[in-house]
Amino acid sequence: MRRWLVIAAAALLTGAPAGADRVERATPTMTASVEPIGNGRFRAVLHFDEDAPLWIFHRSAVTREGNEDWRQLSWTVRTRGVRLTRIGNHAALVPTAGRMPQTVEIFVRPFAQDLLADYTPAVTFTDGTLAMFSDHFTMRPAPSVEAVAALGASFNSLPDYRGGNPRVVFRSGGTTMRHDGERIARKHFDTPAYVTYGNAAPRISNEISALVDPGLPQWLREQLLAEVPGLLDLYAQKLGPHKGGRPELIAAWEGPTPNLVSFGGSVMDETIILQIEGDRLIAPSRQAFGFVRQFIAHEAAHFWLGSTVGYGDPGDAWTSEGGADLMAQRAAEAIDRQHDASAFIEGSLNNCAAMASDGPLKAAPERHGQQAFYACGLVFSLVAEHHARQSGGDFFSFWRGLIEAERDDGVASVEDWLAALRRAGGTDEQIALISTMHEVGVRDTAASLSALLGSAGYSVTRGEDGRLRLS
Secondary structure, eight states, X not given: OEEEEOOSOGGGTTTOOTTTXXXXXXXXXXXXXXXXXXXXXXXXXXXXXXXXXXEEESOOOBBTTTOOBHHHHHEEEOSXXXXXXXXXXXXXXXXXXXXXXXXXXXXXXXXXXOBTTSOOSEXXXXXXXXXXXXXXXXXXXXXXXXXXXXXXXXXXXXXXXXXXXXXXXXXXXXXXXXXXXXXXXXXXXXXXXXXXXXXXXXXXXXXXXXXXXXXXOHHHHHHHHHHHHHHHHHXXXXXXXXSSSSOEEEEEEOOOOTTOOEEEEEEETTEEEEEEEOGGGSSOOHHHHHHHHHHHHHHHHTTTBTTTBBOSSGGGXXXXXXXXXXXXXXXXXXXXXXXXXXXXXXXXXXXXXXXXXXXXXXXXXXXXXXXXXXXXXXXXXXXXXXXXXXXXXXXXXXXXXXXXHHTTTTBOOHHHHHHHHHHHTOOHHHHHHHHXXXXXXOSOHHHHHHHXXXXXXXXXXXXXXXXXXXX
């Protein structure tokens, strides 16, 4: 099963400053206006209110296949004297001569392929409906090419600028445009969001607004509509209220690709985006049913672990990603007594041992190694769960305490997570090892993880094939 999961507070995925997902009321430094112009294309006009040598995009992820800059594959700059380029880890607009113009026009052909650790630019339905992501049009000024080249995945070290959150304005252009189930002609966003263009109609209830691809297999459609509200209720009982109002579900079917089960998903504020693919999902089976439940449970957990509280810098994402993975397993166990999480947990342990050997977790975004966040984050979460159980709680109570402690500022960083672990009873040795793996890495990840889980009551053995096994 191929899995790609991208979640967390939307503005925080690319290293925006803590709390940047909250709307700032200052005049925005830049505004983007986006509308369809026919033949499957869109026109984007970017307006800059501050003079700067160049502008960089808030989100600069590359394609999952090939690590390419996706904008250069699908955007055409129409304004003379401006070039779309990549500087180190960041996509940018730079003047080819003289000053940066105040307005830049771009023709956009929606890009529907997977990105590495970021939201899909355009999610497409089998009937032609598509969902466009606003935050890929937002930018910030930069002082020089050299300053951008020196950046890692985060741009927090660049100088502050005077404006508020960038604003993205979508216009219908005479087509059917919707947001949160409502048909609209114009909508502006100061925080990340999807809008949809096309004829697919949502199913709206008190619990959820669901826009589901008409091509999705019927059993999958029914499971989504039944289980998302139930999982949200379960999490609300365990974790308290999440930020935002009525959830919106956008679920796309990418076709019956042979010999494949593939789930892609993301959560921001009130919206769940799902992209589902594979011929093994055409007909229902217990295995497929379990895959879908775990996937939905992971995404639903991100209304709390990622949206209600984000995770700070890009390299801190293992707190939310691994937490959502373990929480999905525990939710599945609560719903289905026959669910067995052991194989998934053991797989995460071995994946962490392999993936974390490349260096510190906090630098994973720079080396395109974000998948380590899921595996290592789950292993670290087992330690937190162990201590929570020792005091009569569980993994949900560990996160409920962390959410309540950080709800006001909206960020649960690695430092916050480790402080919560200490409050739950985590030892100095456990905290030091997790911190070391995060900050600098360890030489023998398998031995370090075995010792870490051993200190949390797990028995870990290493087979002749080198694989770690829990017993």
